[in-house]
Amino acid sequence: MALELTGNHLIAGEWKASGQTFRSDPSSGEPRAFSVGTPALVDAAVKAAEDAFWSYASSSRDERAAFLETIAAEIDKRGAAITAIGTEETGLPAGRLEGERGRTVGQLKLFAKHIRDGAYLDRRHDAALPDRQPAPRPDLRMIQRPIGPVAVFGASNFPLAFSTAGGDTAAALAAGCPVVVKGHEAHPGTGEIVAQAIAAAVTAHRLHPGVFSLVQGGKRDVGEALVTHPLIKAVGFTGSLTGGRALFDLCAKRPEPIPFFGELGSINPMFLLPEAMKARAAAIGKGWVGSLAMGAGQFCTNPGIAMVIEGSHADSFVAAALEAAKDVAKQAMLTDGIAAAYRKGAARVEATAGVTALIGEAETSRHASPYLFETTGETFAKEETLTEEVFGPLGIVVRVKDLDEMAQLARGLDGQLTVTLHMDAGDADAARALLPILERKAGRILANGFPTGVEVCDAMVHGGPYPASTNFGATSVGTLAIRRFLRPVCYQNIAEAILPADLK
Structure with a gap:
């Protein structure tokens, strides 16, 4: 047609x-x-x-x-x-x-x-x-109406x-x-x-x-x-x-x-548990960037935060993420306004005390490339700006001292559309301890995957506590x-x- x-x-x-x-503002062609x-x-x-x-x-x-x-x-x-x-x-x-x-x-x-x-x-x-004592019950029918x-x-x-x-x-x-x-x-x-x-x-x-x-x-x-x-x-x-x-x-x-x-809005945090990191830290890092950069990061379920326990496995995760980010081509964003907001958000994160820039450079066009940053659990807990959504392919690695600090940061989160657990069988106790916290924070909890991509079906929940x-x-x-x-x-x-x- x-x-x-x-x-x-x-x-x-x-x-x-x-x-x-x-007049429209198309990415290509005439307005x-x-x-x-x-x-x-x-x-x-x-x-x-x-x-x-x-x-x-x-x-x-x-x-x-x-x-x-x-x-x-x-x-x-x-x-x-x-x-x-x-x-x-x-x-x-x-x-x-x-x-x-x-x-x-x-x-x-x-x-x-x-x-x-x-x-x-x-x-x-x-x-x-009608014969119920001490008072009869009427006939009652209920239905949902528009x-x-x-x-x-x-x-x-x-x-x-x-x-x-x-x-x-x-x-x-x-x-x-x-x-x-x-x-x-x-x-x-x-x-x-x-x-x-x-x-x-x-x-x-x-x-x-x-x-x-x-x-x-x-x-x-x-x-x-x-x-x-x-x-x-x-x-x-x-x-x-x-x-x-x-x-x-x-x-x-x-x-x-x-x-x-x-x-x-949602930052869709991921919690990377120890046994999963020991087994496949690099693969998770590569997969994270793939999800983060999909569609120039313009998904409401974009996984913007990765919480990892400090150490060599965290190093492997970050190194793999950086390598993957270098291979991501610049992508057009939906509007000039969205691209400008992405640049502004990245600059806000970079200017936050205690945050280290790992990769990313400012664009002057409608295109975007990934930004990756790194910080500590202590900084993440006190800097509210790090919990604000940046719409685009921007990710923050949060290095925590241990599972207790990870759980404490989870308790401090605002409402989310999704939270993700990366776990192996040996992480069951840690995941079991986190789950009651995460249930109060998000509409969808997933394991060993990435939240971009929302299945349209009976069981799906795409929502969550405010501000999600x-x-x-x-x-x-x-x-x-x-x-x-x-x-x-x-x-x-x-x-x-x-x-x-x-x-x-």
Whole structure:
């Protein structure tokens, strides 16, 4: 399918322009003009979503599943166009974008299967006990119901899987909630083509057009208008701690506060235990850099911290990591702003007292190469700046004296998306001692691997205590993500004839 862009916003089935335009900032190719989002467009989109809710929320699970599958098919139909514009806008290689498209359509299909199964409804029934003494019990039935229109903010680092038709959108639509997406200005063309695919699916299934809208660009007032609109009932966000926290606070200050499901930042520490280091320190060091530099380090699960016990095995680990880092070619970052923030973050770490720079040099372009630093456990414990995420291929080796100091540093960590244990059989006691600490710190704990790469499946948790996310009980990846856009409703003594179909 040929690449055809309107440069406009999709508002309840119509492509609408505002009075102003902005120009994209592609990694290659010519900039394109796109209409600037406005609060008025947000208002129109949200009101249409509320109108759509009444019919869409009451649609059958089979109907919504078929809709999700059609979106997936329409995205695949536009695969070549998506790859073409996506590589231009983001600088990501074609293979990465094609893989991400596979993940995007895969999670749409997974949610279709999940809602057809119906287990997510958590249906419960306590039958009436009219003869119970001293008081009878009424008939009680419970089911999960959709909450209303949902706002989704596209992510900069995943133009497909965490953006227009990404996991938040798929989960909300599966739940029965219309969606209004605030597209990310880093890849507006990619966002529009995916929106075209969703629009085609809406038409094919004769749904209310307000079930999906896309607003592109705009200043801060557009995002604020979206999260503060009284008809929006939840927000899904993936982005920076600063931006996400500002939106979270707005959601909390509304006359009707609403949940803000934000993924904000994580340094994803690794704990390298003694027997594993004795057996394969060099291999772990090489693998760490491979994970750290993947996609120019622009993954929310990038393993930015490696905690090792000082000594010869730590030396071997660092030497292997340095050798691997020297072989990493410069890679384009997603935007000039992200590249500038990466340089600023690296400079902040390097300027911290007690930190030694091992490799890395400042770039003046949109490209990035790895930075590796080294420090002690004592310095890491007292320098808060070392626990702040640097978005890019930057890693810090933290040399600790022993397992006790490693455990103490683990206790001091903020919330994380992931923590990793590198361990062998002889490390079982040490790992067992760490595990209760790590369970309180992260949404996903893994062993003998690297956290980049998040499987889309039933058991996955992609979230964690703040600041990894703003809601520690939620995940933005996997089928459990649908729970964010549902709420339990109990029906007492309601005649079966008028109950929701899924309760009959």
